[in-house]
Amino acid sequence: MSVVNAVFTPSYEEGTVYEAVAKHFEALKVERELTPGMRILLKPNLLYGKKPEAGVTTNPAILKAVIRWLTERGFTNIVVAESSGGLYNAEYMRGVYGASGLRVPGIQEYLNKDFTFKAVPTREGFQTRVFNLITPVTEAEYIINLPKLKTHAMTTVSCGVKNLFGTIPGLQKPDMHRRYPQTEDFVWMLCELCETVKPSLTLLDAVDSMEGNGPGGGTVRHTGLTLCARDVYALDVTAVRFMGLAPDAMPHLRAAREMGLLPERIDVTGDEVVPCSPAFRLPDAVKSTGFDDAVPKLLRKPTEFVMDRLLRSYPHVDRSKCVGCGKCAESCPQKIIQITDKKAGMPRKNCISCFCCQEMCPVHAISVKRGLRGL
Ligand code: SF4
Ligand code: SF4
Known part of the structure; x- marks a missing residue:
């Protein structure tokens, strides 16, 4: 215990x-x-x-x-x-x-x-x-x-x-x-x-x-x-x-x-721990497909794999907020972020959706968008 x-x-x-x-x-x-x-x-x-x-x-x-x-x-x-x-x-x-x-x-x-x-x-x-x-x-x-x-x-x-x-x-x-x-x-x-x-x-x-x-x-x-x-x-x-x-x-x-x-x-x-109500709001990047309950246990893994390909989330830069500090590029494990004219650009290709970039952006210029992988 x-x-x-x-x-x-x-x-x-x-x-x-x-x-x-x-x-x-x-x-x-x-x-x-x-x-x-x-x-x-x-x-x-x-x-x-x-x-x-x-x-x-x-x-x-x-x-x-x-x-x-x-x-x-x-x-x-x-x-x-x-x-x-x-x-x-x-x-x-x-x-x-x-x-x-x-x-x-x-x-x-x-x-x-x-x-x-x-x-x-x-x-x-x-x-x-x-x-x-x-x-x-x-x-x-x-x-x-x-x-x-x-x-x-x-x-x-x-x-x-x-x-x-x-x-x-x-x-x-x-x-x-x-x-x-x-x-x-x-x-x-x-x-x-x-x-x-x-x-x-x-x-x-x-x-x-x-x-x-x-x-x-x-x-x-x-x-x-x-x-x-x-x-x-x-x-x-x-x-x-x-x-x-x-x-x-x-x-x-x-x-x-x-x-x-x-x-x-x-x-x-x-002290008594009373669960928060309403529950904590989840990040946009955390998807809830609702499939967990609807799909038989054996099929959950392959279903999750397919849904991941279809519904994967990606970072999206709001160029009006971006100050070009480069912190996102520095923390990106895939080294795919380019800073051009003091604005960050994030291609989806090779992005692993780790959101280190979003985590490190000091001005919250990065949001999350759902989209087909690699597009
Ligand atoms: S989500 Fe991860 S891999 Fe994709 S651009 Fe941001 S830091 Fe790079
Ligand atoms: S961390 Fe944020 S403000 Fe800095 S370059 Fe990246 S998107 Fe722009």
Whole structure:
């Protein structure tokens, strides 16, 4: 059985968040697992530099509260590390830290300054034999995963498991998209990554969440909750139910079930988790064909394959909004985006519909269009 603790957290007010963190850590007896001098890593979601109110990144109040709780108890060997979308170097990350509100006392002293990475072999039988991970992750003795609750154009939701994609350095992330262009393979890789990183604890920021065209261009929805668990899969299942969605409809949770990673029972302690009503709006790119129920189980895979060819979604640039920054081209694993006359052009040919471009566009100029593959 896995335990997920829930705490009603109505705002990002410092005292409120600290109290919530203290309740979680007490309920899960976190202090017993820590030893003086232990290397503790905090892994927020910093998709890109975006002010906290935008609902894109883990709110600084969460980081501040966790750091305060740890340091008050003498656990001071802390590093806050993340590889956001885009580059992974001191200059780029300084900008991301600043824009995300992390360069403030109580957090800035702990921001990672080591931008190297190491190759980490995985467990026998995994499809990915080696992951390149940012060095602080490879050196940590206790990893606290701090995701933000969001919808996601490719994986439907971004929560505990997806947050760990930010342990892969910079522009090696588009490489992973190129290696695993199909969602089913990509989420399988995410589960393997999760099993390699092995977070000790996951604390979810769902005080303000994101619905619609997440993870970067959706709408902020106040949901007033934090969840905490040792078992990241149990936390994701609970969070998805909270969103009013079905865990079995989430590609990464289906993969986790197939890999035998989902717990048989989840015990939710603390405050009651009432599913949101209405349910979270999904990204435009997440199609719901309604075929799942209508088609016999045996025919679902081939039907999905055909429907994918017919109804596949593609990015579409609104040229009036595009500022020609090139962030989409930089993050495109297929290298098919051209910037001409300060406007991005996206051909459908060779597009794998990963939506990294949409994720990284700072002005939300990229929307999703359905269309026949390759046309
Ligand atoms: S154009 Fe966008 S969706 Fe298509 S492969 Fe490139 S990043 Fe992915
Ligand atoms: S589409 Fe967005 S990310 Fe791409 S160049 Fe235009 S503004 Fe920049």
